[in-house]
Amino acid sequence: MTKRSSQVLMAEGLARTEQVTAAVEACYDALAVDDSEPVAHCLLAHLLLEGDFYDEAIAEATKAIELDPDCSPAYLALGLAYDRRGGMWDQSVLVWHELAEVVPDLVTAHVQLGEAFGAAQFEEEAIDSWKCALELDPKEPRAIYNLAIAALKREGMATALPGFRKAGELDPSQDDLFFALLGIKSVSDRPVDPAKVREDRSSRLGAAALAARADDLFVTAELVRMVLDEDPDDADALALAAFAYLKQEATNEAMACALRAIALKPDLATALYTLGVVYSRRAGLSKHAARVFIVFTRAASQHALAHVLLAESLLGLQRYGQAKKAYRVAIRLDPACVRARFGLAAVHLTEGLHAEADWEVRRAAYYDTRRQGSFWRLYDHYSEGGAS
Amino acid sequence: MSAKKKQAAEVAEPVIVRQADFPVGIDVYPLDEERRGWADWYDRDVEPEFAALAEARVWLVRIFVSWKYFEPQVGQYDEEAAGRLDAIMDAARSHDLKVLVSLFADDRLAEMTDVPWGKRRDPRTDDYLIQREVSLAQRIVNRYRAEPVVWGWELANEAFCTGFTSEADLERWTATLRDAVREVDSEHPILLGVDPETLFRTTGVDPRAAIDLNEYAISHVTAPYRVYAAEGPVTSGPATYLDGFLLRAAARDLPVIVDGVGVQSLDFSLSEEAAAVRTSLYSALMNGASGVMVRRYRDLETEKREPYFRDPFEVLVGVADIEGEPKPSLGEIKRFARVVARIDRRRYQSAPECVGVLIPAERYESLPSLAGLYGPRACLQSYIGAKEAHLPVDVLREGDELGAYHALFVPSAMKLGATTWHEIASFVQGGGSIVVSYGGGDTDPAVREIFGVEFLGDHGVRRTVSCRVAQPGALGDLRSFDARLKLPHFALLGHGGATVVATDATGSPLLTVNQYGQGKAVFIATPIERALAQGDPWAAPLVVRDLLRTVYGSVARAAGAGPIVDCDTPEVEVAVFMGEEDDIVVVLNHAPEAVTATLSVERMVAGVADARGGQLTEVGGKVFGVPLSANGASALRLTYT
Missing domain, CATH: 1.25.40.10 (Tetratricopeptide repeat domain)
Known part of the structure; x- marks a missing residue:
């Protein structure tokens, strides 16, 4: 088990109950004690991401990864921050690629990787990623929708509609x-x-x-x-x-x-x-x-x-x-x-x-x-x- | 004078092609192709570009000096560089353009401040390099100081200034360079090309003291700031108000030029680019700017590689394509310049702003305080709410003088200073009206006194906004509703003398109003502006937006700070330029759909004409409709009976 300080544990508890302001303060308390604790940076990145403060989240997630290159939640926070921020698709591709290798069964990583590829105009790679996501979870709606959108871009609405229908039918x-x-x-x-x-x-x-x-x-x-x-x-x-x-x-x-x-x-x-x-x-x-x-x-x-x-x-x-x-x-x-x-x-x-x-x-x-x-x-x- | 005579007089007036009092300018960068190197600095004939700009009624061009090219070795100035600068000045002169010279700029491409002999010393703080900068600045200024073609000197742009790490360094550098320029040129205006809000957001350095050393201030939306404050489509929602908000926030004592007009990435269609340019230009005009500068003349021809990413000091997208063919955006500039040319600032004056959105001082707090991150977003939402209520709204900061305002909005502040509460109490007692929304944490004791409510605690996060109107008509035409929107806090309020206007679903006060002295104090029990900002501003529940707009509008109107020209469409912004005999009304549609806005005024309107000099249309009433295309704008001259 990764050792976590009492401040980090407190920040965790606060973050899980959506007390963002107090949780951020607790993270800073934890970092004041030991700023080399990747979980504290990672948690802080997540909290900042929840507040849609992308640049700050990117900075903290990057620090967490620098401190521990195996810190998978930091990769997730970093990739999401890049994607939600927009305009940083090449970095995003690298992060999702890395996470998809570290956690191969994480469907989200493949879907996000596909979207990052798509935004960067790598259509073929994007489609491969979404297909990979569907192999892991055949009902993954965003992968189906993204494939439908890709079909729409290439061949028009007639080709895209079956995808939309399929996703709709699977929608619980x-x-x-x-x-x-x-x-x-x-x-x-x-x-x-x-x-x-x-x-x-x-x-x-x-x-x-x-x-x-x-x-x-x-x-x-x-x-x-x-x-x-x-x-x-x-x-x-x-x-x-x-x-x-x-x-x-x-x-x-x-x-x-x-x-x-x-x-x-x-x-x-x-x-x-x-x-x-x-x-x-x-x-x-x-x-x-x-x-x-x-x-x-x-x-x-x-x-x-x-x-x-x-x-x-x-x-x-x-x-x-x-x-x-x-x-x-x-x-x-x-x-x-x-x-x-x-x-x-x-x-x-x-x-x-x-x-x-x-x-x-x-x-x-x-x-x-x-x-x-x-x-x-x-x-x-x-x-x-x-x-x- | 009858309407027909006035129309005849209008026709007889000489047509002003360009308005010197409101410069419409554009940046002409040294390099238009990414494959070029620093030594290719303006290594092209700018004559055709300047001809196209003059034809589009542009009045001002900004050019960028390359220190690296001018001074390749210490104290050795390159004659070729001087020759190229001469050619630019000649071309500007021949097309009757003015030139704003940016002395130390970074465009992340031409390496303009990257002198090889600098040996990695920081040109912002190193004394020796600053002395070299002084020498170069004086050399260039001295060469052109008597040239009528020069409009002014920009000491540095924001990309250069992001390298500063302290206010003191920035102020010292600015003062040194400014004094150096003033030694040789006492006439032309000097400016520092930074926006106080965006630079602070990027660096944590507050540049206001440095800006105040100059004659003009700058306001602009940078790509990172847009991501932070209004990430989303550029032709709808908060993004379309961001230019106006930053302009208002930058305006203090100096005239402000709205800089960087245009989109920041190549993702947009030509029509979206044109709509974004149009929105920014008219926002600038309507919110008291003293000029505008468009982001770039020609698109940067990027290297053929994908995915493409450039550290965005966002100088990619221009108003002409890489071949120099004009895009629709250039047409927008031309049409805008025609409108501006017809609004003579000596003849027409902007209506005074008597409503203020107050940015709390906590905005300047750094992490772990989240107030500095939440604050500007909440203030932007408040500003939008006031605009949607068509109020003449300004943006002020905690500590600014309140006397000029009749109504104040303090959106979702976590805390205000004790002095500020004291000033607010005096403001309300003296007849001003205020709307404060709870921002979380404990409230100041002044809240009980001014707002007549007892703070009993924070109920915490809620997923739904519930409004049950208890006093219909007390704060406008409010309606009861339930809407899905995450509220980060909800203040539980006890009775302290205020009238409860609306409650939540359980009967806890949501909106209260209290008469305090001569004025009215309204308290909203939840940080509603922050909730709108932190939710999805492009898909915010309309009923919540309507609540905010109604409360703001009602409070401001009761305080005598209502709109001069009212409008039935929230998305349409209205500005009035008042003249002796007639007024000019500028309207801007912030929505990407066509609308017909119904405007109403207090005086009987005889006729309406296009401000650029069209046919007068008789109205004979106080209400008239204005059709606006998607993101459309219109400037109308109103004559009265």
Whole structure:
């Protein structure tokens, strides 16, 4: 285990609880005692990076690496600082290359390396890096989006769209949207037992939704069937049934249920969502998807992903101006929405606004890397004595 | 005078081609190709370049002296160098251009201050080298001091000055060189080409005392500073306000020239470059600059290698391409020069700024204090909020005189000095209004007295801004909302006499207002400007921006510091140049989308015309619309009934 001073341990604790000001002071206290402690410099680099003070973060991360060339969290902080700062792509390439060798299973390093290559106009190397990231994690969304953007640059939107669709289908937050519309935030720890559900409509639908959230689609189907047996025109139950069918790739059945639900309750957000998603997955129905999502965004106007779904359907119809507006609304609602950022980047590229497109890609990386929290994983491993 | 007569008089006026009172200038660098060496210093015919610049109505060119080329050996001055400088002066003269001579500049390419006989001694601090610098400066100044073509002398540019490590060294060097120039030339203005904010950010050296030794000050956005303060697209959001903010921050007693206009990297399309140049030029005009200098005439032809990276003293991008073909940016300069030529500073005066954003002294603190890093960003957001409320806003620093202002905004300060609190108390008691947002930590006892709130503690980080309006109309048209934005602190406030205007979702005061003496004191319980700056300024929740804008606007209007010309579009900046019989209103769209801004004034407008001398359009009302393209600008002459 790497020996850490009490000041560093204090700084760590403060940093983990987001008390940035106090944590920075504690780091300086640690450095006053021993300025050759790489973890203190590394921690300070991370804190400064969290405050978006890139030049200062670069200086501290560099010191940490000088003191210990195996300090992997410092490489991460340094690479992220270079990338977020912009304009330092050649240094960035070197850092990510180094980190990808030191921690070969760190997917982020390959994705970031690809973006640094891309920004430096090394397109082939960038694509290789993203493919490498996908070998490690086939569901890595930024790698898929970046490949789609690369395809857009080379061959146009028609080649890029499958990539965007694939990334969209893998996006777990899309299911979160459906359940947010039902008022369900997280997966319940306890499985739903249909025998214990009270025999009223509301309880059955609630339990069915909880079961669907836990991916227990058999229980969902059973409970929904009970509701529909009592009232075949229950729009909410039909919408839930449509979603369950959609999850099983039974798109015709999903479409039928969703359409029936909408016929009964035209502004039912859950049904609109399911129908829009079904349409968007069926070739030739993009136009219908856009129409459905327009209504859906009215019903779920505060959900960023609703606007993203609309934008993506408009992107497929080559209505870039409208897609841009929808993406912008989504980003206003959720600046961290990686999917919206990449979509907007694609629109900017169709308009020839390369600098704006690059900015959106960088911003997507910014939020994605903050969300991942890779620093603490590397830091803990390094502090425990591992070189990587 | 009727509108038609005025129009006729306008036509009869001689057209001023270039405005000497507001120089529009450009930097012409010694080397335009990276493969060239230091000995190629201006080894080209600058005549065609100067002809193109004169045609674009540029009035001033800055050229850069190469010490290395002029003095290849100690005390031995190169006649070829003198000849090339003569040729530049001749070319400028023949095109009626003025020349600003930069004596000690670094462009990170031509090695201009890298004298081989200097033996690695620092030309900023070594006495012997400083004496050699004095000799060279006096030699050049003496040669051209009687030349009308010379406009002034720049002692050094910022790239050179980043080598200073202390205020005392910088001040001593500046004083020595300035005295040397003054010994032989008592007339032409002298300036030091550094921005007080950007140089301090880069080096930790506060150059204000050195700047004050000269006749002009400089303001400019450097690439590292843009990364620090407003990293993001250059044609929208905070980046478009940065020139104006730094200009306001640099303006104290000296006239300020906005320097380095233009983009800093080759990443942008020609239209983006033009939009960025246009925004900077008009921002300068609208915020009280005394002139502008564009970054570079011709693009630097870089070596064919990738990835390309140059330590950016950002002299890559010009207004003409590497072949010398004009880019759209040059057209922007020409159009801007035509507007400037029509705004005679003896006839029109800028409307006074009676609203101030106060930069706390903690800005000058170094790490581990984070105040020095957070401060300027929060102040920029405050400045933008005031601009979006269309207030006549200035930027001042803690310790500056407050008497000239009617309303003050103190954004997210962690602490202010005891003297400052005392001055603020006097300011508010005397009828001024103030908005202070909590910046974290303990509050000063003066907060209780002035703002009428009891500080009970810091509730810490929050992920959501919640606003519930308790007193509708007390601070403008506020609305209740919940928005996702990380707040680093939230002050828990107890009752101390203030009126609670809005609370958070749990009923804890968010906004309070207190009558203190003759004035009004508003307290925001969270560092809202810092939160906007540290979040994503390009995607900040509109409701939060709207809250800040509404509070600022309401407080300033109540204090009699509202806009002279109001506007319904927050992204459109408005400036007024007031004349005896007519006014000139300049509007600038900070958004990358076309808008039609509705302007409203207190007097009945008879007609509106393009300030450059277009047809007068009758208005006959107090409200009129101005269509603006994406990042567009317009200068209008208003006549009144």
